Amino acid sequence: MSVEGVAALAPDSRVAAAGRKLGVSGSWNSPGRSDGALWGECKGSAVYQVRVDLSDLAVKCSCPSRKHPCKHGIGLLFLNLESPLPTVPAPDWVTDWLARRAAGPKRRKSAAKRGGTVSDPEAKAKRAEKRLSRVAGGLDALDLWMEDLVRDGLATAGTRPASFWETQAKRMVDAQAPGVAARLRHLSALPNSSPDWTGRLLDGLGRLALLSEAFRRLDALDEPLAESVRAEVGIPLPQEAVLDRGERVSDDWIVLGQRTDDEWRLRTRRTWLLGGESRRYAMILQFAASGAPFAEQFVSGTIVSGELAFYPGAYPLRAVVRSRAGVATRAVELPGHRTVEAFLDHASTITASQPWLEWLPATLSGVVPLLDGERWLVRDQDGGALPLSGGEHWTLISISGGHPLDLVAEWEGGTLLPLGVVTGGRYRMIQGHE
């Protein structure tokens, strides 16, 4: 794990800086580590017991801080980074906590099971039926709305107030199709955003129309594609079901990068993973109220060993963590596509099987970022190039210095949004809009 990696775990830069200051041995009483955990007592205005579960970087501290993880937890990680802590037997307050954590998920699971046996399967099927018909009703209304829009002309969308989109999005939420609502909100940003916005808006509306069409013919679709359609509309499988029945893959997962969207008082974080052995991509989707921490922590550029359970679909990408084991180590190499053409082939195979995916992870090896006139591009060794989105990319160009680097990005269907780079065996996060 790197300095930036630890700093990125902190909820804000002040905590990171304070933690950094605590990362010296003078601040700690008998710190130690085992295979799965770090611990130590931090001396401040009081003595706090700090422990970190290395399998998922969960931090527990006895301090009263409202910020999580607190500066003591970050400080302990910094301390271990500076010089690895001695391996000694863990005190009771650490082993107890680890045992409680290990027992935790099972408890939840058994509770869920109990809930399952209590509810009447017939009533459950009825509820599911009811929801499907509500969604179908909502999509009917959406289709009429979209048809009106093309009849009057998309040009009129350029002069509509924000409420024009928001009202429709809220209707979709009410119809229990939040996936469609999210798509509408993305589309609402398009009018007047670029010279070809009407074309891009028509693209988006067209895909929405395909989605509603597909939803109406769910029964005729292959089951994996039907699952994808349900998930895109916003009726995902419950997480418990995925944990129980989803496809499981154990691997050393490279944390490729993260993207956090902060909108509508909700923070959404996508974490992209790539299996070192299986070469499978995975996306962990997390939600948190703004200001609150995400439940599961990942540090870009590290390797997390563990088992994922994938949501079913025509191209299973979204996954949940079933178990994390071992210590997060640093990734030194990034498996990736050597040419832009090879990546595009890979992307179109996926598009052919699941046409509604809005983002795909992209790892490109040995590309050079450059500014060509007004266009920000990455270019491979064969001369193939792809445009970058997200504003200016001077940091990327500066890090590269005209030399090839390995890039992690989100493929947005036509442009790449850089998330991280690897140069000289070192991972660096790239924050957007630089």
Next chain:
Amino acid sequence: MEALTRAATVGMSREAPPEGGLPTDGLLAGAQRNPERELLLRAGMLAVYDAAGRRAKTGVGMPATAPEETMPACSARVAEILRPLLAGQRPEILREALDRLHLAGMRVPHALLPAALGVQQQGLRPAVAHVLGERGSWLAAQNLDWEWAVATRGSVDDESTWEEGPPEERIVALRRVREREPALGLSWVEETWKSEKADTRKAMVGALETGLSSQEEAFLERALDDRSVRVREAAATLLARLPESDYAGRAMARARTILVRYEPPAGGLRGVAAGFSRRGHTGRISVEPPEHPDAEWERDLPGAMPERGVGEKAWRISRALSVVEPARWEERFGVAPSDLISAARGDWEVPLLAGWCRASVLHRNQSWAAPLWRACYGLEHDPEGWQTWQVTLSMADLLPQSDLASAITRLPKNGEMPSRLSSMLQATSGPWLPELSEAFLEGLRRRVRGVCKYGLAQGEEPWVTVIPHASVSLATECLRGAEGFREILEGCSGPQDHARYRWGPVLKRFDETLELRRELVEEIPL
């Protein structure tokens, strides 16, 4: 696709979409739909078809690669400290860090270069340019906004900058030329003088300060008749600094009609030795306030109007004195500065002191600045209304810092500081010398204990106003061991809550700033 988009954009009520001709149309066969639905589905399928068939852009050349670095990068920790500083926080600490990196022969890491090149304060740019490394020059050459970083490193053509550049850069180029060839610089100014705007003319006169000599006298005399009062002011300021100039002669002649006579102290030599401290043992200066100003007065002393509440005569006394090199009075009366200053006591003391303060700043005369400061610091009546104190503050950097250090050491037992001392310390630019730094730290410790013991001062706390400036000005050598000020406050038995409230955050920030600077010093070894 364009035909589809056009129909959708203007509205299908006005334009029908094309019947067919799309590669994906075959997939839609079957169900009956209304035309709008048909169009949407066709567009959706085409969008997916396009996305799946996307090709790489070709024909993009490889960029030139950056040369190898010759300097090592600073540590990751320094980079972490620099990032928020480069974003505009705490410019004083940023400057210290940049200067130290330069001294240590280090550069900023590549990932920070866009932030470093984006530094907004012009004054910091030379310091930034030193630590950009090869990658920095390579990068700066690709963005017009960063041209300054290319220019300060390569050889620049000052003449073309002068002829075509934007106003500020023209003046910078002019100053550079004045350093090398003052006469050439003057000739540039004279050539374009008539066609320049007033602001530019004023800046041009200001730039003549670099390499100023009697060669400029004739030009500056002409500038005294300029249309713009600000140009006239700038010219007068420079003329006053030419000791042999006709202007300096006129200024002295005018001032001599005001400071008519000096009478030595009645007690003879003993009285002189006793200095300014005791009334009755000092000499006396006879002052004749000037009558209505004549045309020459108006020409030589343009601009500046009397401050509010200052009498016309008093103002004219101080104005006339302000352009005369103070050393001329030592020659004229044959007495040391401190004796003349103590002899100023009387009705016109404040205007005399104010005039001399201005003059010692203008002529950078240190042997007058120190006794003037002592006199103004000790003025019995309130000098604020006169703004004499403001004038005194402009002498801050001329004063020996040992004077300020001993003023701190002499503070009373509770450590309270008069606001005059605190404002003078605030006006003293960093880095402070170790002597002043140590005195400040010791004085602050004493004051914090004093607050615990005796409580808060009435009204504003002068220490609190100067602490932020001191935290970035204290000498690097004194940072070690200068910690834990907040702990003194916390550790005291029973400081009142409002003392804690007033001082706690200030001291916390003080401790943090010193900690940050200490870290920079340790992380950038010289």
